[in-house]
Amino acid sequence: MEKVGITIIGAGVVGLAIVHELAKSGRKDILVVEKNTRYGLETSSRNSEVIHSGIYYPKDSLKAKLCVQGRIKLYELCEKHKIPFRKSGKLIVSLDETEFEYLHKLKENGQQNGVEGLEIMSKNMLNQLEPNVSGYGALFSPETGIIDSEKLMHYFYHTSKEAGAIIVFDSKVIDIDRINSGYAVTIEKDNYKFETEILINSAGLYADEIAGYAGLNIDKLGYRIKYCKGEYFKINRNINIEHLIYPVPEKVSLGTHLVIDMAGGKKLGPNSIYVDSISYDVDESHKTDFYEKAVRYIPDITLDDLSPDTSGIRAKLQDEKDDFRDFIIKDETENGLAGFINIIGIESPGLTASPAIAEYVSRMVRI
Ligand SMILES: Cc1cc2nc3c(=O)[nH]c(=O)nc-3n(C[C@H](O)[C@H](O)[C@H](O)COP(=O)(O)OP(=O)(O)OC[C@H]3O[C@@H](n4cnc5c(N)ncnc54)[C@H](O)[C@@H]3O)c2cc1C
Structure with missing residues (x-):
């Protein structure tokens, strides 16, 4: 089986922000697998494109912290790299x-x-x-604003590739097995299998399904x-x-x-x-x-x-009758899956928070 260091499942704005953050820090062994024919065809291109300021979320929640940090980072990125906002x-x-x-x-x-x-x-x-x-x-x-989210994803995609990351399309993950050195990931096309040391699940609407492939009980963990x-x-x-x-x-x-x-x-x-x-x-x-x-x-x-x-x-993650639910961004070591990072429930303000989520995840990868 072929081996890579880090695999990211999903090339929405969150997966792309993460690969950009990791690739710019010099890691050359990063792969992104995306089931569609292009990046950003799901929730990341079907939203209000608002850069939220961070008013609504409970103090100290990930949503509050990552929204405020992400907003500041987004404005800096936009100004520096001429992303329309x-x-x-x-x-x-x-x-x-x-x-x-x-x-x-x-x-x-x-x-x-x-x-x-x-x-x-x-x-x-x-x-x-x-x-x-x-x-x-x-x-x-x-401090609230609007952004061209396609141009933001275009920037993350191209700079990551230039820095050496590999991003492949038409590659739907259908199974994950725990192995000694990390994880064996199966792609639907040709039942192709490869090994990865670290696996990052940023599969948006399907992130619970991916967590289930890795053997986690998504209902018990509240990941559905x-x-x-x-x-x-x-x-x-x-x-x-x-x-x-x-x-x-x-x-x-x-x-x-x-x-x-x-x-x-x-x-x-x-x-x-x-x-x-x-x-x-x-x-x-x-x-x-x-x-x-x-x-x-x-x-x-x-x-x-x-x-x-x-x-x-x-x-x-929140049902109609539930109160506030926060983003889940978690290394699953305590559930027996060291190096498997789940990113689940990334609803609004996920676009705004994406650069801050990326920094948060890259710190987990380096631990
Ligand atoms: C109506 C609406 C309005 C919103 N407005 C705002 C806003 O104004 N401001 C804001 O900050 N946020 C907003 N959001 C939230 C924001 O759009 C999301 O938080 C963000 O786009 C999530 O990005 P993502 O990368 O996690 O998910 P996605 O964009 O869904 O990306 C996940 C990717 O994973 C891929 N994938 C899934 N399963 C597999 C598999 N098995 N194998 C391989 N690939 C797979 C998918 O094809 C997809 O490309 C809004 C959301 C909605 C729905």
């Missing part, structure tokens, strides 16, 4: 006094997480900043992923709004918000619907629901302005 700023808009009170708690939480520049805005201040948005008041986050779909509807008219506009967050998501892309296009989304299987169709019958949510804070919008756009699926 815009620090557009974001407004979380409250619709009544109760929601406005909640914004004060969010501000405090964000400050505890190290988010800079958060500011509570009165109705008047909100109107001055965004005349086409209505609300009772808002929380302004100047629940698919939570998020649909988007495009706004077909130019509404003059400069900032990302969010409602106060819901239990399982940040709420259907106004997304602005790098070209200035605007869409609403994502909603959140738990599903049993993966399909990216957008249900047109959800249009009225999107409209009714949006018109509360963008009064100018009409039903005819909206048409179905894309969708993405969140790799959630």
